Amino acid sequence: MEFDEYLKLKKIDAAAFKAADPGRFREWEEMFATMHPESFTAHKKFLVNEIRRRYHLDEGQA
Numbered sequence: 001m002e003f004d005e006y007l008k009l010k011k012i013d014a015a016a017f018k019a020a021d022p023g024r025f026r027e028w029e030e031m032f033a034t035m036h037p038e039s040f041t042a043h044k045k046f047l048v049n050e051i052r053r054r055y056h057l058d059e060g061q062a
Helices: 003-009 014-018 022-034 039-052
Strands: none
Touching: 003 014, 003 022, 014 022, 014 039, 022 039
């Protein structure tokens, strides 16, 4: 699974996230490449929820 696919599953707008917070996006993308998606979710659980609220993916974009 690619990081963009993961963000889509988590209802996060990858383009908005990357544009607004490129440092965190890049850090997470690199970390995601080294972990299983479930491990990444467990590691970043509360932060994923915060990012989802900031960069929510509309159902029409999914």
